[in-house]
Amino acid sequence: MTAITEFSVAIQKRVGRKRLLKAWKFLMGTVPFLFIIGMWELNTHFGWFPPIEIPPLSDVWGAIFFLQTDCPGFVAAMQQHNECNLTNNIMSSVGRVILAGFVGIPLGIAFGILAGMNRTISGYLEPIGIFMNSVSGIAWIPLAIVWFGVGWETTLFIMLNTIFWLIFFNTMMGVRAVPKVLVQGVQTMGGSYFDTIKHVFLPGAMPSIITGMRMSLGFGWRALIAAEMIGGDSGLGFMIFVSAVEFKTEEVFLGVILISLIYLISDRYLLVPLEKWTIERWGLVWKPT
Amino acid sequence: MSGEAKLIIQDLCHHYPDEYTGESVHALEGINLQVYENEFVAIVGPSGCGKTTLLNIVAGLLPYREGRAMVDGNEIHGPGPDRGVVFQEHAILPWRSVARNIGHGLELQRVPKEETRRRVQEYIDLVGLSGFEDRYPHELSGGMKQRVAVARTLCADPVIMLMDEPFAAVDAQTRITLQDELNRIVMATRKTILFITHSVEEAAFLGDRCIVFSRRPGQIKTEIKIDIPREERVWKDMADNPKFTEARDKILRLVRQEVTSDDEH
């Protein structure tokens, strides 16, 4: 063995081959990002594309401070002070997701459980759901504007409409997949109708519900951004649309990057672990939908 | 039989409606059966003869129209904690730990926490699962899961325990162990049990009385008393027990008749 292979084997032994491979993989993954950022900087330097098409990286960074210029500080930002443009828009988007989740998820679960337990109910709810899902959330925006006007009601409606049906379908499928003996088991121990929901259907459908929540976040977030652009008066979607109208490309870039980061982070660090946790904890096999 | 009849079935018939043709499947015909206190009744019969149907009716999971079925003098209407059921597949909940599965019946009946804990521990020890209290079902073997199911039913202290081929899904070796254990538990708890099985050996080994069903529509063909004291019922001694082999062979012959005539059919 040469000195180099000896050295490499020594390192592999110390750190562990798997971990080294992981680190290597991570490094490789950053290469294209670095390349893109490099090209971006070069563009600023050589001016291949004007700033109106591709704003300098520093401008995108600067846009954060520009948007927050007259924001008195962190506390004020949390209180949604009028001058804290960026944080206000972030909070209104995120807030709407949370609000829609708070309303849509329990509703979807409730109806999903009912439909899963009762063929007649599901027989009538299912076609509505299929049609609602086919008319993609975005296609509801014009009608929602007619009904609710431009503003938060419309965006919330669009979000709810998206979230509700996804959760509904996933819960229904989850409930239907719960083995009948589990229900009978609880019934024969003196469990009431409500007990079977609480002890069997709800936990049994949980992995499926959480998968539904993941999908909701994905589809809902997209629908929200679109709704904010077309029929909203605040939020990140609204911000990038208005900024684009006013040719403030750096704010558009900033908004787009924030939109995907918020989604990526909440999916990766919130829902994926949650999904894994329920599935692994209960040893339920995950079925791709 | 000593004591009063815990379970009384009179002239019970059952028809299933057919989903497609609207015609009905005749599953049970004129069943008359009584199970007395502390008695262990085993039912055997060819596949599809209506054993599960009978058990489901007794468990209250299947409504019936013709005949009567009473537990402890009360007509059966729907499931209730007076009849505990052990199903073939593991009907224990994957999202509850062993202890919480076993205590589930008590929880549903709102028994105080302290009392629940005490009784759960008692049954965990009884079925030999000490140390596994906080495990989840997917971490257990098939035999252990069935032990949890038995303990769960016992813990709710039913008037009668209904078991539908509880050991059919475990391997032969484990099955023998579980049978020995069930025997020990029956001795310890003196439960009244209605036990359904495919296995003639199992019926002869466990039952005080064995009821042989005919082909569909299920009717009671014969019943055989098995007079072996529970203390003597241990598998390692069974091969030499003439009472056992005799009962077993007799049941086997009766069941064979049914199956063969079924084939001719």
Next chain:
Amino acid sequence: MSGEAKLIIQDLCHHYPDEYTGESVHALEGINLQVYENEFVAIVGPSGCGKTTLLNIVAGLLPYREGRAMVDGNEIHGPGPDRGVVFQEHAILPWRSVARNIGHGLELQRVPKEETRRRVQEYIDLVGLSGFEDRYPHELSGGMKQRVAVARTLCADPVIMLMDEPFAAVDAQTRITLQDELNRIVMATRKTILFITHSVEEAAFLGDRCIVFSRRPGQIKTEIKIDIPREERVWKDMADNPKFTEARDKILRLVRQEVTSDDEH
């Protein structure tokens, strides 16, 4: 041995790197082996001793560093049609019909269509799959799938055929049939074969020579000649064949030794 050596292995060693620690697993140690033309060599040995490793190296699926391995005088570098492999699991392609699976090797070598069709038909007949030409693998039983795999390898006409526990995944009854059949095929085609198995009976029944591996790191422990004419090798006569029983018991003893010493380890 008649003829020249088709496969020559000299001082072959193999180490696997460990994924976690970076330390290596020593799988093979100083293997020296020759397989002659028309010879059937069976390899047995305890689980994990490196049999599959050896076969993968010969197949060219695993690069090796220490020692040499040559087929027909050519050093082995990567897989090639001169070495046909039959794997344990059905490695036939689900999206090709039986005929197209069998003709795949010829297709890859751009043999003319007409010629391919003729040869495919010949091998389909040989393995007894006539009438199944246009079926897809998922429509076949396990044994039939393995027949397709054997026919596919034969059809490409390799210098040597490598088989890694080809019958391990089929049930006992089918297995016996397949062994009889393979024997018949070997007689008909006179192929050179390196055959790996767990089953001592299989090795004694099929092999001209049986090589027993030691525990890991796999080394050749002994080799045993089995001098039964191929025509006599039929399962129904085997129980009375003293040469067979003798060889089988001898191999069994040797393998047992390895396994037991493994347990003590």
Next chain:
Amino acid sequence: MTSIDLQQARLFKWKKFATEGAGRLIIFLVGSIILWALISEFLIARPDRYLPSPLAVLLSSADMLNKGSLLSFYSDTLTRLVIGGAVGIVIGIPIGLLLGLNRFVADMFYPLMNFFQSVSGIAIFPVVVIWFGNSDTTVLIVILYTSFFPIAFNVLSGVRSVPVRYIQAARTLGASRLQVVRDVLLPGAMPSIAVGTRLSIGFAWRAVIAGEMLAGRPGLGNMIFSGQEFDNTAQIILGMVMIGITWIVLDHFLLRPLESDTIERWGLVSR
């Protein structure tokens, strides 16, 4: 059978028809249209503005058909879907293949693709508009962008999930790298490609509607959007109904059979 039995059987059949399958669907559809008409007629103060009656929607469709705009909107939208979706898929398949085949390339570009996938097509719309204006190009780019990722990722995982044994078997039969791709990896990834195609077209469909709305290009999306701007609610609902029906037809009769065919034909998945 007695006459009572017969009657019961008839009742049973009728009940079955009413609670299952096509019968239930028909009852459901007719029922919901009647309900809609009733709500529109009696509950809503200004139905023409908030919820026009089914008849009004029908009349509006007749009107638009007459002007010829309905069909032209419809064909515009479908054309965009087909072009954008097809280009997305045609680019997505080879890229997915490349990533599936080569670990090195995959390690390098997977995180990048993952990042851009999470930037939804609609969110990049404002950027694309700055580059290409409110043109067809913009809409097509957004469609292409959204349809690219599902297919690429599915092909990638499809290729990865082909058992190594299949590849080894082909190699030992003398297959070259290219032949392995052609004979093993592509067909092996076929079910995933079918699933990905269906997903891609689904995403593309949403993108078409959103893109037309935002860019104001003529089509179904714009039809519902201008319906809102010009106070023509019947036109909005007509557009939505057409969008829904088109997707159900497309998905049910074209994409789903495509998916189940490949999967079931080779028995790759037992259902």
Next chain:
Amino acid sequence: QKEVTIGAAGNTGGLAIFVAQDKGFFSKNGIDVKVEIRNTGSELSKGLRSGEFDYAPAAFTNLPVALERGFDVRGFVGYVGAAFEKTTADEVVALIASKESGINTMADLKGKKVGVTFGSTGDLWLRQAMKEAGLGTNDLERINTRPPSLVSVLDTGGVDAIVGWEPFNFRATQKVAGSKVVKRGGDLVCFCAYLHGNPDRVYGDEETTQKLVDAVSEAAAFVRNPANRDEVAEIGARFANATKEEVMAGLDFWVFDPRIGSNTAQAFRNSVNLLIEQKKMKAPYDPARYLDSKFVRSTMERHPEWFADLGKGS
């Protein structure tokens, strides 16, 4: 003779272009023109950037922002507005309140919702009007509304008032029962838009540019002539999404003056200053880098008759 594509907004502000097209002033002056209609000024600018149009108009409200970020264009003839005689022209902009809102004066706007197209001249005007009335940015809620939706959001009660221009203002007063104009114009801003193209286009083919200026000037004169009101309104109704009455009503407020002068430059500067104040721009932008009066001057010299009815200015 190559076809030239000109973008125009779908409102009555584009009358000169519509008339030039319809009455054949383009072909008369020797160019072949195709007119494309968009809803907002920003859509027009983006279309020009992406090459959809050869020439398009943009107002002084959103154009400077784009100019600062490297959008390179030259304005060479007036499209709508009158920043030649004075630096403001905003009679066409108005605040219209619904009956239910109870708004009678600007001061009543406090705490109300106002629909306005963000980044439009209407938006700039609203801010100025608020400043004049002593209202801060937090005193009312501005709702971003695309021009065609202005009337319907006022109608549904989604907003209490709207700020728009013709034909939307007139349409709102007609369609929304009880709504009325609370404030109109007031010399706060300049609703001025100029036709422009990128320098390559404008100077690369000066002949075409000149012909275009000639045609637009002639058409503007035609539009301004009170004798043609009826015909102009009819043409407008065909091009813009508006009825004849709506166009007619707009004619009282729009000014069509193709000339470019020092007041134009001043109007531009004023606009830029307001944008800087609103944090939309960072630094002043020299109007000379945008405006080029040489083509209109040439037209004025050759065809003084097309400008005879207009007042003096610089």
